[in-house]
Amino acid sequence: xxxxxxxxxxxxxxxxxxxxxxxxxxxxxxxxxxxxxxxxxxxxxxxxxxxxxxxxxxxxxxxxxxxxxxxxxxxxxxxxxxxxxxxxxxxxxxxxxxxxxxxxxxxxxxxxxx
Amino acid sequence: xxxxxxxxxxxxxxxxxxxxxxxxxxxxxxxxxxxxxxxxxxxxxxxxxxxxxxxxxxxxxxxxxxxxxxxxxxxxxxxxxxxxxxxxxxxxxxxxxxxxxxxxxxxxxxxxx
Numbered sequence: 001x002x003x004x005x006x007x008x009x010x011x012x013x014x015x016x017x018x019x020x021x022x023x024x025x026x027x028x029x030x031x032x033x034x035x036x037x038x039x040x041x042x043x044x045x046x047x048x049x050x051x052x053x054x055x056x057x058x059x060x061x062x063x064x065x066x067x068x069x070x071x072x073x074x075x076x077x078x079x080x081x082x083x084x085x086x087x088x089x090x091x092x093x094x095x096x097x098x099x100x101x102x103x104x105x106x107x108x109x110x111x112x113x114x
Numbered sequence: 115x116x117x118x119x120x121x122x123x124x125x126x127x128x129x130x131x132x133x134x135x136x137x138x139x140x141x142x143x144x145x146x147x148x149x150x151x152x153x154x155x156x157x158x159x160x161x162x163x164x165x166x167x168x169x170x171x172x173x174x175x176x177x178x179x180x181x182x183x184x185x186x187x188x189x190x191x192x193x194x195x196x197x198x199x200x201x202x203x204x205x206x207x208x209x210x211x212x213x214x215x216x217x218x219x220x221x222x223x224x225x226x227x
Contacts, residue, residue, distance in 0.1 A: 004157075040123070041219055042118075042217045042219050043203070043215075044217075048212075059214075059216075090157050092157070094213070099207070099212060099213035100145065100163065101213065102160035102163065103158075103215065105157025105158050105159070106157050107157050108155070108157050
Protein backbone atom coordinates (compact mmCIF):
# COMPACT_ATOMS: atom_id res chain seq x y z
CA UNK A 1 0.00 0.00 0.00
CA UNK A 2 1.42 3.37 -1.07
CA UNK A 3 1.98 6.03 1.59
CA UNK A 4 0.04 8.73 -0.17
CA UNK A 5 -3.17 10.11 1.26
CA UNK A 6 -6.02 12.18 -0.06
CA UNK A 7 -8.82 13.89 1.82
CA UNK A 8 -11.71 14.06 1.58
CA UNK A 9 -12.50 10.84 -0.29
CA UNK A 10 -15.91 12.16 -1.32
CA UNK A 11 -17.14 15.74 -1.50
CA UNK A 12 -20.54 17.07 -2.56
CA UNK A 13 -20.67 20.84 -2.70
CA UNK A 14 -22.76 23.65 -4.15
CA UNK A 15 -21.81 25.89 -7.06
CA UNK A 16 -19.61 28.85 -6.21
CA UNK A 17 -17.98 27.35 -3.12
CA UNK A 18 -14.21 27.36 -2.63
CA UNK A 19 -12.71 23.93 -2.07
CA UNK A 20 -9.30 22.50 -1.31
CA UNK A 21 -8.41 18.88 -1.98
CA UNK A 22 -5.60 17.64 0.23
CA UNK A 23 -2.76 15.32 -0.80
CA UNK A 24 0.12 14.19 1.39
CA UNK A 25 2.87 11.62 0.94
CA UNK A 26 5.36 10.24 3.44
CA UNK A 27 7.84 8.77 0.95
CA UNK A 28 9.95 11.90 0.57
CA UNK A 29 9.24 12.05 -3.16
CA UNK A 30 10.16 15.27 -4.93
CA UNK A 31 7.73 14.90 -7.83
CA UNK A 32 4.00 15.14 -7.28
CA UNK A 33 1.06 15.18 -9.70
CA UNK A 34 -2.67 15.87 -9.91
CA UNK A 35 -4.81 13.99 -12.42
CA UNK A 36 -8.48 14.29 -13.36
CA UNK A 37 -10.35 11.14 -14.36
CA UNK A 38 -13.94 10.83 -15.58
CA UNK A 39 -15.68 7.42 -15.69
CA UNK A 40 -14.34 5.25 -18.52
CA UNK A 41 -11.88 7.93 -19.58
CA UNK A 42 -8.13 8.47 -19.41
CA UNK A 43 -6.33 10.07 -16.52
CA UNK A 44 -5.44 13.60 -17.59
CA UNK A 45 -2.55 15.45 -15.97
CA UNK A 46 -3.66 18.86 -14.70
CA UNK A 47 -0.75 19.93 -12.45
CA UNK A 48 2.67 18.69 -11.42
CA UNK A 49 5.57 19.75 -9.24
CA UNK A 50 9.28 18.98 -9.25
CA UNK A 51 9.72 20.00 -5.62
CA UNK A 52 9.11 22.78 -3.10
CA UNK A 53 8.02 26.07 -4.71
CA UNK A 54 7.76 24.39 -8.14
CA UNK A 55 4.39 24.02 -9.89
CA UNK A 56 3.57 23.45 -13.55
CA UNK A 57 0.37 23.10 -15.54
CA UNK A 58 -0.33 19.77 -17.15
CA UNK A 59 -1.74 18.79 -20.52
CA UNK A 60 -5.38 19.37 -19.55
CA UNK A 61 -6.37 22.94 -18.89
CA UNK A 62 -7.85 23.35 -15.42
CA UNK A 63 -9.26 26.24 -13.44
CA UNK A 64 -7.74 24.79 -10.29
CA UNK A 65 -4.52 25.97 -8.68
CA UNK A 66 -1.90 24.14 -6.64
CA UNK A 67 0.86 24.99 -4.20
CA UNK A 68 3.95 23.16 -2.91
CA UNK A 69 5.22 24.76 0.27
CA UNK A 70 6.34 21.48 1.84
CA UNK A 71 7.75 18.39 0.12
CA UNK A 72 5.07 16.12 1.52
CA UNK A 73 2.03 18.30 0.80
CA UNK A 74 0.46 19.24 -2.57
CA UNK A 75 -3.04 20.70 -2.16
CA UNK A 76 -5.35 21.57 -5.06
CA UNK A 77 -7.76 24.51 -4.80
CA UNK A 78 -10.84 25.51 -6.77
CA UNK A 79 -11.81 29.11 -5.99
CA UNK A 80 -15.37 28.78 -7.28
CA UNK A 81 -16.66 25.28 -7.94
CA UNK A 82 -18.92 24.62 -10.94
CA UNK A 83 -20.82 21.50 -12.08
CA UNK A 84 -18.23 21.07 -14.87
CA UNK A 85 -15.62 20.42 -12.13
CA UNK A 86 -17.44 17.23 -11.13
CA UNK A 87 -14.87 14.46 -11.52
CA UNK A 88 -12.45 12.12 -9.77
CA UNK A 89 -9.18 13.80 -8.73
CA UNK A 90 -6.13 11.60 -8.21
CA UNK A 91 -2.86 12.67 -6.60
CA UNK A 92 0.41 10.84 -7.27
CA UNK A 93 4.09 11.07 -6.45
CA UNK A 94 7.35 9.64 -7.77
CA UNK A 95 11.06 9.69 -7.09
CA UNK A 96 12.99 12.16 -9.21
CA UNK A 97 16.06 10.00 -9.93
CA UNK A 98 14.92 8.60 -13.29
CA UNK A 99 12.39 10.38 -15.49
CA UNK A 100 10.47 7.17 -16.12
CA UNK A 101 10.00 6.27 -12.45
CA UNK A 102 6.74 4.61 -11.46
CA UNK A 103 4.11 6.81 -9.90
CA UNK A 104 2.39 6.05 -6.61
CA UNK A 105 -1.25 7.08 -6.49
CA UNK A 106 -3.55 8.08 -3.67
CA UNK A 107 -7.11 6.71 -3.43
CA UNK A 108 -8.64 9.77 -5.09
CA UNK A 109 -11.28 12.37 -4.22
CA UNK A 110 -14.62 12.09 -5.93
CA UNK A 111 -15.98 15.63 -6.29
CA UNK A 112 -19.60 16.40 -7.13
CA UNK A 113 -20.63 20.01 -7.67
CA UNK A 114 -24.37 20.60 -7.65
CA UNK B 115 -0.01 15.11 -30.03
CA UNK B 116 0.74 11.60 -28.83
CA UNK B 117 -2.14 9.32 -28.11
CA UNK B 118 -2.38 5.98 -26.33
CA UNK B 119 -5.21 3.69 -27.42
CA UNK B 120 -6.52 0.70 -25.57
CA UNK B 121 -9.10 -0.49 -28.05
CA UNK B 122 -10.89 -3.05 -25.91
CA UNK B 123 -13.05 -1.43 -23.28
CA UNK B 124 -13.80 -4.81 -21.70
CA UNK B 125 -12.42 -8.33 -21.84
CA UNK B 126 -14.16 -11.35 -20.33
CA UNK B 127 -12.26 -14.61 -19.91
CA UNK B 128 -12.51 -17.85 -18.00
CA UNK B 129 -10.37 -18.56 -14.96
CA UNK B 130 -7.11 -20.30 -15.85
CA UNK B 131 -6.88 -18.79 -19.34
CA UNK B 132 -4.38 -16.19 -20.49
CA UNK B 133 -5.66 -12.63 -20.73
CA UNK B 134 -4.08 -10.48 -23.44
CA UNK B 135 -4.60 -6.72 -23.40
CA UNK B 136 -3.54 -4.39 -26.21
CA UNK B 137 -2.03 -0.90 -26.10
CA UNK B 138 -1.33 1.02 -29.30
CA UNK B 139 0.43 4.34 -29.71
CA UNK B 140 0.39 6.87 -32.53
CA UNK B 141 3.27 8.66 -34.19
CA UNK B 142 6.51 8.46 -32.21
CA UNK B 143 7.59 5.56 -30.07
CA UNK B 144 7.59 6.27 -26.34
CA UNK B 145 10.84 5.75 -24.47
CA UNK B 146 8.99 3.60 -21.93
CA UNK B 147 5.60 2.04 -21.43
CA UNK B 148 4.16 1.40 -18.00
CA UNK B 149 1.21 -0.76 -17.03
CA UNK B 150 -1.00 -0.06 -14.02
CA UNK B 151 -3.89 -1.83 -12.37
CA UNK B 152 -6.88 0.18 -11.12
CA UNK B 153 -9.62 -1.22 -8.91
CA UNK B 154 -12.99 0.55 -8.56
CA UNK B 155 -12.78 3.61 -6.34
CA UNK B 156 -9.02 3.39 -5.96
CA UNK B 157 -5.92 4.89 -7.53
CA UNK B 158 -3.82 3.00 -10.09
CA UNK B 159 -1.07 0.66 -8.89
CA UNK B 160 2.13 0.21 -10.91
CA UNK B 161 2.74 -3.27 -12.32
CA UNK B 162 5.46 -3.31 -14.97
CA UNK B 163 7.66 -1.05 -17.07
CA UNK B 164 9.25 -1.86 -20.44
CA UNK B 165 11.81 0.17 -22.35
CA UNK B 166 11.60 0.91 -26.06
CA UNK B 167 14.62 -1.32 -26.79
CA UNK B 168 13.27 -4.27 -24.79
CA UNK B 169 11.16 -6.88 -26.55
CA UNK B 170 9.69 -8.52 -23.46
CA UNK B 171 9.52 -8.21 -19.67
CA UNK B 172 8.17 -10.69 -17.16
CA UNK B 173 7.09 -10.55 -13.54
CA UNK B 174 5.50 -13.65 -12.00
CA UNK B 175 2.32 -14.32 -14.05
CA UNK B 176 2.62 -11.03 -15.96
CA UNK B 177 4.35 -10.50 -19.29
CA UNK B 178 4.57 -7.34 -21.37
CA UNK B 179 5.92 -6.92 -24.90
CA UNK B 180 6.92 -3.84 -26.91
CA UNK B 181 6.78 -3.95 -30.72
CA UNK B 182 7.96 -0.71 -32.31
CA UNK B 183 7.08 -1.97 -35.80
CA UNK B 184 3.44 -2.52 -34.89
CA UNK B 185 3.47 0.48 -32.49
CA UNK B 186 1.98 -1.82 -29.89
CA UNK B 187 2.45 -3.26 -26.43
CA UNK B 188 0.74 -6.44 -25.29
CA UNK B 189 0.09 -7.24 -21.63
CA UNK B 190 -0.49 -10.86 -20.71
CA UNK B 191 -1.76 -12.42 -17.49
CA UNK B 192 -1.26 -16.18 -17.50
CA UNK B 193 -3.33 -18.59 -15.39
CA UNK B 194 -5.80 -15.78 -14.72
CA UNK B 195 -7.78 -15.70 -11.48
CA UNK B 196 -10.98 -13.88 -10.47
CA UNK B 197 -8.76 -11.65 -8.27
CA UNK B 198 -7.14 -10.35 -11.46
CA UNK B 199 -10.44 -8.68 -12.38
CA UNK B 200 -9.72 -4.94 -12.61
CA UNK B 201 -9.09 -2.18 -15.14
CA UNK B 202 -5.60 -2.21 -16.63
CA UNK B 203 -4.07 1.04 -17.82
CA UNK B 204 -1.27 1.54 -20.30
CA UNK B 205 0.82 4.70 -19.91
CA UNK B 206 3.58 6.11 -22.12
CA UNK B 207 6.65 8.11 -21.16
CA UNK B 208 8.19 10.14 -23.96
CA UNK B 209 11.71 11.49 -23.93
CA UNK B 210 11.73 15.17 -23.08
CA UNK B 211 8.42 14.94 -21.25
CA UNK B 212 9.97 15.24 -17.79
CA UNK B 213 8.62 11.77 -17.09
CA UNK B 214 4.98 12.79 -17.36
CA UNK B 215 2.68 9.93 -18.30
CA UNK B 216 0.13 9.78 -21.11
CA UNK B 217 -2.55 7.26 -20.19
CA UNK B 218 -4.90 5.13 -22.25
CA UNK B 219 -8.54 4.71 -21.23
CA UNK B 220 -7.89 1.25 -19.86
CA UNK B 221 -9.33 -2.21 -20.44
CA UNK B 222 -11.69 -3.69 -17.86
CA UNK B 223 -10.83 -7.35 -17.35
CA UNK B 224 -13.35 -9.76 -15.86
CA UNK B 225 -12.17 -13.25 -14.98
CA UNK B 226 -15.06 -15.67 -14.41
CA UNK B 227 -14.64 -18.71 -12.14
